[in-house]
Amino acid sequence: MVSPLTHKLLRDLWRMKGQAIAIGLVIAMGVMLQVMMSGLVTTLEGTRDAYYDRYRLTDVFAPVTRAPAHLVASLGQIDGVARVQDRVVGAALVDIPDRAAPVQAQAVSLPADGAAALNATYLSAGRMPDPARPDEILLVEGFAKAHGLAPGDTLVATLNGTRRALSIAGLAQSPEFLYIAAPGEMVPDDSRFGVIWMGRDAMAALFDMGGAFNEALFALTREANKPAVLAEIDRILDPYGGRGAYGVEDQYSNQFVSEEIRGLKGSSNTVPPLFLAVAAFLLYIVIGRMVQSEREEIGLLKAFGYTNAEVGAHYLKLVLIIATGGALLGCLLGIAGGRGMVQLYLQYFKFPFLLFRLDPASFAIGVMASILAASGGGLLVLRRVFALTPADAMHPPAPADYSRSGRIGQGIANLLDQPSRMVLRRITRQPVRMAGAMIGIACGMALSGSMLSTFIAFEDTLDTTFTVIDRSDLTISFAGPVQRAALHEIATREGVWQIEPVRFVPAILRNGRHTHRGSIQGQPTDASLSRAIDTNKQAIPMREDGLILSTTLAAKLEIRAGDTVTVEVRDGRRPTLALPVAAIADSFFGTPAFIELGALNRALKEPGRVTGAYLRIDPGKRDEITQWLKGLPMVAGVSIKAEAETAFRKVMNEGAGSSRYVMGVLAFVITYGIVYNAARIAHAERARDLASLRVLGFTKGEAAFVLLGELAVITLVALPIGTLLGHGLSQLIMAAFSTDIYTITLGFEPSAYGNAALVVLSAALVSGLLVKRDLDRADLISALKTRE
Structure with missing residues (x-):
C-alpha cells in the first residue's frame, strides 16, 4: 500500500517536473563528462599499455651516426639490459603520381630473420616481406589508405639519393608509430607522411650500413636503474657518434599519447565537479523555497504524528530522485559520447583497435558525487524542517523586517509606475534571495563565456602560428x-x-x-x-x-x-x-x-x-x-x-580537439537550465501574490511584468559578474587543455562574453515566455486558496 507521503512525493515531482528535469539535466551533463572522460582515459591507457606490451615497444632508444655491429654484444652486457636489437633507420621521399610535392616517409629495417624482438609490427593486411626479395616492403596502413594503396601495388621512393621501385607486401601498424607526423611538424597527416619497413640487408645497402647500425633498441629488466643504463649506453656509443640514449617517455609518438591522456585527466578533474556544484546549488534553492512555501503542510504532518526523520526523508527522497535520475541519464550519455569520441581518436592515434571501456570507478564516482552534492544542498535545507514545531509551522511565518531596506531606492521609486516599484521593492527587500538567483545565472554566463573563449583561443593560436610566427x-x-x-x-x-x-x-x-x-x-x-x-x-x-x-x-x-x-x-x-x-x-x-x-x-x-x-x-x-x-x-x-x-585544423575540429565542442554544448544546456530554474523558482514564490494582483484589476501583462521585470534585472546584473567568473574559469580550462606539446593561450575576449550574454538573454526570454504562458493560464481561485 502506498503511504500518504509517497503520494505527496509523486504529486510534488509532477508539479515541479519542469524544474526537476532542468536540474536533472545539469547533473546529467556533469556525470556525462565524468564518465566519458574517465572512460576515454581508461580506454587510451589500457589499449596503449596492452599494445606496447604485446608488440614489445622498447624501453630505450639509442640513435647513433654509425656503429659497428659487434657493439651489440657489449651493449647487451650492460647491467639492467634484458635485450638489445640493432636496426637501420633513414629518411625517404615517396613519389605519389598525383602530387607535385614529395611525400616524406621514415624507413625502418626489419630483422634479417623476420622476427622482431622489439618494436614488432601488427600486420593488418597482406604478408610479411620475403627476405629473398629486397624490394618488398611493409607500408603503414594509414598512409596506404590515404593514397589508395594495397598489397601488391608498387611504390616509387628515393632513399639516400637512390630511386627504387618497391613492392608492397603488406600493410602494418606499430606501437612505435601511434602518432605519425612529418619531421619538424606537430600534426599527423596520413597523406603527407608515412612509414616503410624494409629488409635489413636492403636497408644496410641503401644507407651504407653494411656490418653497422644507426639505432639500438633496449628492453630493460624490472630492477634496472634507467639513468645508469642510459649513461653506460652513451659511454659505449659516444665514439661512434652517439646522439644520446633516451627512454620511451621521451619518444615522440608516446609523448603525444601520454600528453593527451594527461589533458583528459586534467579536464575530468576540473569541469565535471563544477557542473555538479552548480546542480547542488540549484537543488538547495529549489528545495529551500519548497520548504518555505510548505510550512503549514510540514506542521500538519508533524501534528498527525510524523517524526522529523520521516518528514525530512520525504524531502530528501525528492532530492535523491532528481539527483539519481540525472546521474543515470548522465552515465548513459557518457557511454554514448565516449563511443563516439573513440572513433575520432582512431583518426588521431593509430591503434589497431580502440573499444570504449567504461571505468567502473568513474561510473560509481559520477553517481555518488552527484548524489552527495545534491544531498549536501538538501541536508542544509532539512535543518529548517527539523527546527519547525507543529505550532510554529502551522502559523504563517513572521513578516520580514523591511525597516532598514524600505527606503532603498525610494528616490528612484517615486519616478516609476506601480508595477516597476513592486519589482524594485522585491529586489531591495530580499537581497539575499535575489543574490542567490543572480549567482546562479552568473554561473551559467561563466560556463558559456568560458567555452566560447576557448573556441576563440584555439582559432587565435592557429592564426598566430601560421600567419605571425x-x-x-x-x-x-x-x-x-x-x-x-x-x-x-x-x-x-x-x-x-x-x-x-x-x-x-x-x-x-x-x-x-x-x-x-x-x-x-x-x-x-x-x-x-x-x-x-x-x-x-x-x-x-x-x-x-x-x-x-x-x-x-x-x-x-x-x-x-x-x-x-x-x-x-x-x-x-x-x-x-x-x-x-x-x-x-x-x-x-x-x-x-x-x-x-x-x-x-x-x-x-x-x-x-x-x-x-x-x-x-x-x-x-x-x-x-x-x-x-x-x-x-x-x-x-x-x-x-x-x-x-589544413591538417592541424582538421585534427582540432574533427579529432581529439573536438572534445571542446562537446563541453561547449553541455555548457549551453546548463546555462538554459539555470536560467529556467531561476524563472520557475520566482514564479512558484509569487504565484499567490500575482493572482492577488489580477483580482485587484491588474492586467495579465502588468502581472507578468512584476515577475519578468525581476528576472530581467537579476539577469542584467548577473552578466558582468558572470563575465568575471567566466574569465577565471576559462584560465582553468585552458590549463587543462594545454600540454608540453602545445599551449593554448587566452586573453580577455569581449566577443566571447558578448555572445555568452546573448545565450543567457535568449535563455531568459524563452524561460520568461514559458512562465508567462503559465501565468496567463493560472486558476486565480486555486492560487488564492490556502494550501491544505
Whole structure:
C-alpha cells in the first residue's frame, strides 16, 4: 500500500517536473563528462599499455651516426639490459603520381630473420616481406589508405639519393608509430607522411650500413636503474657518434599519447565537479523555497504524528530522485559520447583497435558525487524542517523586517509606475534571495563565456602560428648539414621570392635536475619567415649572446631570462655549452630554443652549415617548384605550410580537439537550465501574490511584468559578474587543455562574453515566455486558496 507521503512525493515531482528535469539535466551533463572522460582515459591507457606490451615497444632508444655491429654484444652486457636489437633507420621521399610535392616517409629495417624482438609490427593486411626479395616492403596502413594503396601495388621512393621501385607486401601498424607526423611538424597527416619497413640487408645497402647500425633498441629488466643504463649506453656509443640514449617517455609518438591522456585527466578533474556544484546549488534553492512555501503542510504532518526523520526523508527522497535520475541519464550519455569520441581518436592515434571501456570507478564516482552534492544542498535545507514545531509551522511565518531596506531606492521609486516599484521593492527587500538567483545565472554566463573563449583561443593560436610566427610558404629539409652556398641554386630559381636558412641541432638542455631533450634552432639575426615573437606578437631578433626559449620550455626547465642553461649538443663534435637565456618567446606548438645561426655554427666549429630553409614563393608556381625540389639529391623533405595548417585544423575540429565542442554544448544546456530554474523558482514564490494582483484589476501583462521585470534585472546584473567568473574559469580550462606539446593561450575576449550574454538573454526570454504562458493560464481561485 502506498503511504500518504509517497503520494505527496509523486504529486510534488509532477508539479515541479519542469524544474526537476532542468536540474536533472545539469547533473546529467556533469556525470556525462565524468564518465566519458574517465572512460576515454581508461580506454587510451589500457589499449596503449596492452599494445606496447604485446608488440614489445622498447624501453630505450639509442640513435647513433654509425656503429659497428659487434657493439651489440657489449651493449647487451650492460647491467639492467634484458635485450638489445640493432636496426637501420633513414629518411625517404615517396613519389605519389598525383602530387607535385614529395611525400616524406621514415624507413625502418626489419630483422634479417623476420622476427622482431622489439618494436614488432601488427600486420593488418597482406604478408610479411620475403627476405629473398629486397624490394618488398611493409607500408603503414594509414598512409596506404590515404593514397589508395594495397598489397601488391608498387611504390616509387628515393632513399639516400637512390630511386627504387618497391613492392608492397603488406600493410602494418606499430606501437612505435601511434602518432605519425612529418619531421619538424606537430600534426599527423596520413597523406603527407608515412612509414616503410624494409629488409635489413636492403636497408644496410641503401644507407651504407653494411656490418653497422644507426639505432639500438633496449628492453630493460624490472630492477634496472634507467639513468645508469642510459649513461653506460652513451659511454659505449659516444665514439661512434652517439646522439644520446633516451627512454620511451621521451619518444615522440608516446609523448603525444601520454600528453593527451594527461589533458583528459586534467579536464575530468576540473569541469565535471563544477557542473555538479552548480546542480547542488540549484537543488538547495529549489528545495529551500519548497520548504518555505510548505510550512503549514510540514506542521500538519508533524501534528498527525510524523517524526522529523520521516518528514525530512520525504524531502530528501525528492532530492535523491532528481539527483539519481540525472546521474543515470548522465552515465548513459557518457557511454554514448565516449563511443563516439573513440572513433575520432582512431583518426588521431593509430591503434589497431580502440573499444570504449567504461571505468567502473568513474561510473560509481559520477553517481555518488552527484548524489552527495545534491544531498549536501538538501541536508542544509532539512535543518529548517527539523527546527519547525507543529505550532510554529502551522502559523504563517513572521513578516520580514523591511525597516532598514524600505527606503532603498525610494528616490528612484517615486519616478516609476506601480508595477516597476513592486519589482524594485522585491529586489531591495530580499537581497539575499535575489543574490542567490543572480549567482546562479552568473554561473551559467561563466560556463558559456568560458567555452566560447576557448573556441576563440584555439582559432587565435592557429592564426598566430601560421600567419605571425611562420610566414613562409614552404619548408625544405636536407638529408644532413650542407654548406649555406648550396641554397644559391634554390634562391635563384624562378618563382622563389625569398629564402631563409635554418639549422636544427639535436641537444639536451639542462637546468639543475630539469632536463629537456629536443633541438636548438639557428636562424639569421633578422629572420622574417620563421620568427620568435614576444607577448605582443612582435618579432624578437636572434641573439648571438644566448638562447631564446619558448615559454613552455622555460617553464619546463624552471628558468628565466638571465639564467644559464647547459646545452649538450648531440651532433657533430657534440660540445657541451653553457649559454645564458637572452629572452623568452611566445610559442604555442613544441618547445623551440632559438639562437643566431652564425653563433651556433661557431660553437659547433662548423661555419656556414644549414639543415634546411624557409621559402616564400609565387603561389602560381608552387607545384612547379615543389616538383623541381623533389628531384634535388640534397633535399630530404618538403613541407607545404597550407597543407600543414589544413591538417592541424582538421585534427582540432574533427579529432581529439573536438572534445571542446562537446563541453561547449553541455555548457549551453546548463546555462538554459539555470536560467529556467531561476524563472520557475520566482514564479512558484509569487504565484499567490500575482493572482492577488489580477483580482485587484491588474492586467495579465502588468502581472507578468512584476515577475519578468525581476528576472530581467537579476539577469542584467548577473552578466558582468558572470563575465568575471567566466574569465577565471576559462584560465582553468585552458590549463587543462594545454600540454608540453602545445599551449593554448587566452586573453580577455569581449566577443566571447558578448555572445555568452546573448545565450543567457535568449535563455531568459524563452524561460520568461514559458512562465508567462503559465501565468496567463493560472486558476486565480486555486492560487488564492490556502494550501491544505
